[in-house]
Amino acid sequence: MSAQKKVKVGIIGGGLMGRELLALVGRWDALLDHPVRPVITAIADTSDAVREFFTNAGISESYSDYKELLASPNVDVVYIAVPHNLHEEIYIAAINAGKDFLGEKPFGIDLAAAEKIEAALVGKKNFVRVSSELPFFPGAQAAIREARSGNLGEIVEVRSGLLHSSDIDRKKKINWKRQRKFCGDIGVLGDLGMHAAHIPLRLGYKPTKVFAILDDIVTNRENAAGENVACDTFDNAVLAMRAANPGNSREFPMFWEMKRIAPGESNTFFFSAIGMTGGVRFSTKNPAVYHTFALRNGEQVWSEIQPGHVSNWPVITGHIFEFGFPDALLQMWAAYFAEREGKLGDKFACASVPEVVDSHRTFAAAMKSHETHTEVAL
Numbered sequence: 001m002s003a004q005k006k007v008k009v010g011i012i013g014g015g016l017m018g019r020e021l022l023a024l025v026g027r028w029d030a031l032l033d034h035p036v037r038p039v040i041t042a043i044a045d046t047s048d049a050v051r052e053f054f055t056n057a058g059i060s061e062s063y064s065d066y067k068e069l070l071a072s073p074n075v076d077v078v079y080i081a082v083p084h085n086l087h088e089e090i091y092i093a094a095i096n097a098g099k100d101f102l103g104e105k106p107f108g109i110d111l112a113a114a115e116k117i118e119a120a121l122v123g124k125k126n127f128v129r130v131s132s133e134l135p136f137f138p139g140a141q142a143a144i145r146e147a148r149s150g151n152l153g154e155i156v157e158v159r160s161g162l163l164h165s166s167d168i169d170r171k172k173k174i175n176w177k178r179q180r181k182f183c184g185d186i187g188v189l190g191d192l193g194m195h196a197a198h199i200p201l202r203l204g205y206k207p208t209k210v211f212a213i214l215d216d217i218v219t220n221r222e223n224a225a226g227e228n229v230a231c232d233t234f235d236n237a238v239l240a241m242r243a244a245n246p247g248n249s250r251e252f253p254m255f256w257e258m259k260r261i262a263p264g265e266s267n268t269f270f271f272s273a274i275g276m277t278g279g280v281r282f283s284t285k286n287p288a289v290y291h292t293f294a295l296r297n298g299e300q301v302w303s304e305i306q307p308g309h310v311s312n313w314p315v316i317t318g319h320i321f322e323f324g325f326p327d328a329l330l331q332m333w334a335a336y337f338a339e340r341e342g343k344l345g346d347k348f349a350c351a352s353v354p355e356v357v358d359s360h361r362t363f364a365a366a367m368k369s370h371e372t373h374t375e376v377a378l
């Protein structure tokens with residue numbers, strides 16, 4: 001194996017997602033022949049407890065002000081995982097500091113913020129990608145290959161989404177994800193929308209019109225002090241769209257579902273595309289398999305396939321073992337660092353800035369549809 005290039009990584013926002021990066025870097029040797037070895041060198045977080053967690057893990061540079069991390073010569077790449085109201089400010093600061101970064105979705109609290117971040121990148125050399133790990137599941141990758149194969153024929157319908165039930169308990173204390181001022185007017189569209197949008201947009205399925213049903217189910221929650229406060233973001237969203245595809249003359253129906261209250265679902269990411277001659281579906285609810293559809297001798301046949309632990313970037317893990325969420329994150333970061341070195345080849349790349357801005361355009365149109373109760377053209 002050729003020598004790995006050491007890349008120094010700083011994390012801004014060491015909460016739920018920031019800690020995942022710390023842990024996965026500890027598993028980096030699971031990857032075979034990767035050109036890069038990331039090393040976490042710095043953490044920036046306003047929370048003392050979070051910084052202490054990273055200090056205990058041996059991370060020596062620790063800042064309460066993210067600007068100090070961006071000024072550090074010990075940081076080549078930044079992972080930015082902070083609440084949505086901070087994306088615009090911190091992403092643009094990272095761009096102006098000349099840092100490469102992987103930014104968490106939704107990449108700006110709304111379309112205007114995402115467009116400002118995109119505009120700040122014009123003429124700059126920063127290598128910037130957007131976090132979206134679930135399409136890296138082997139079954140999702142197989143589904144993407146099947147959709148690209150042409151086996152589907154004329155597309156009849158596409159569905160994708162992310163369903164969980166983190167908010168099903170009305171007694172759960174409120175946090176930033178349930179408040180507009182932090183999470184944005186678009187609510188769950190921003191929080192979970194990129195999960196639904198990533199594969200369809202990568203396949204070139206372009207929403208042209210959208211009708212949205214946005215639902216705010218739990219309107220009040222207690223805060224940590226026991227006070228009753230407004231829980232004013234949308235919990236659930238269903239978008240019914242018409243979509244264009246270069247391979248189809250007819251626009252086809254496409255449905256994106258994003259739900260924080262989906263009884264029965266823990267963290268279900270799904271994608272399905274069905275056409276006149278073939279189809280494919282994958283869901284993390286049953287992650288060891290994916291299904292393909294075909295017409296055989298006049299019969300309609302769904303086949304179940306177990307892809308095994310066959311990842312985009314090869315790993316030490318035996319192919320018969322199960323693949324899970326941390327493995328998908330590892331694959332996403334493997335793709336980020338390999339692409340940054342120009343060594344990704346034809347492997348699936350992380351979500352791009354134009355893709356996430358396109359997702360925001362759909363969400364902005366969905367908001368308009370919700371307000372006017374009409375189908376809105378993009």
Ligand SMILES: NC(=O)c1ccc[n+]([C@@H]2O[C@H](COP(=O)([O-])OP(=O)(O)OC[C@H]3O[C@@H](n4cnc5c(N)ncnc54)[C@H](O)[C@@H]3O)[C@@H](O)[C@H]2O)c1
Nearest residue numbers: 013014015016017044045046047050066081082104105131
């Ligand atoms: N890709 C995924 O699957 C996935 C999953 C969950 C969340 N996310 C995204 O990750 C981002 C963070 O979400 P989370 O769940 O990790 O949230 P979190 O609340 O667990 O963590 C956010 C962290 O940011 C810190 N922070 C707040 N203000 C800061 C500032 N000014 N400077 C530095 N740090 C600051 C907080 O103290 C906290 O530790 C969001 O954009 C969210 O949409 C992505």
